[in-house]
Amino acid sequence: MRRTVIAGNWKMNKTNQEAVEMLHQLKKEVAGISEVDIVIGAPFTCLSDAVKETVGSNIKIAAENVYPKSSGAYTGEISPKMLKAIGVEYVILGHSERREYFQESDEFINEKVKAVLAEGMTAILCIGEKLEDREAGKTNMVNETQLRGGLAGITKEEAANIIVAYEPVWAIGTGKTATPELAQETHAKIRKVLVSLFDKVGEEMTIQYGGSMKPENAAELLAQKDIDGGLIGGASLEAKSFAEIVKAGR
Ligand code: PEP
16 A cells, blocks of 8 residues: 655754744644654754654654765765664655755765665655756656666665655746646656566555645645655645645545
8 A cells, every 4th residue: 555645845944943843733733643654854953853852743754865875074964874863764865956956966866865775764756857848848758767867776675665756846836836637647657667667566656746735735636546645845834734735645
């Protein structure tokens, strides 16, 4: 059975105190929900207290990035081992903002995926086309390239700990959501690639949609056959709106 996973991506938002306050409220909003896996991606500075605030609850904590080495002379970087040691369970990788602003390549993202899995955490691998790709009819090609690159050398067993987040770049933070039909069409293509790589495991992998998902459109998107969750930016910053999306996924 595919798990529905609703994950927030706070990006570079919230001080530690704001993070703890939000999570305190979110715990109450989503108490008792077990049909959906609930994840919050927070900045590095909030992670330790975020884990402490949510321990024993149904909320899991994600980092938004990692460096693919376990230790060493990499000034300013954070390793998977460090994240694991404080109780982080998921890591968001290859977000379009990291691809765009930090020139992350599929090869580098692939190293990160492997490093995260090696520590026993779950990788959320983000892929998605830009507007010019879609307009040029290259959507499926771009997604397939990012998928095959990010997942190179991954075994079926490892794939079971990977979530794919399809995020059309033109829909991120723009208020423009892909229609449920358009998103489903692309998710089905992504599913095909996953099945070609991992057979049955590919059928079971969670594919999240991301890009201006909000309480008003979540239910319709999540009702699609191959949309198994959401990665949510803006609407994850407030406990109430994020909880409404979680409830739409039940
Ligand atoms: C994101 O950044 O992953 C995202 C989907 O953002 P938003 O929901 O704000 O479009």
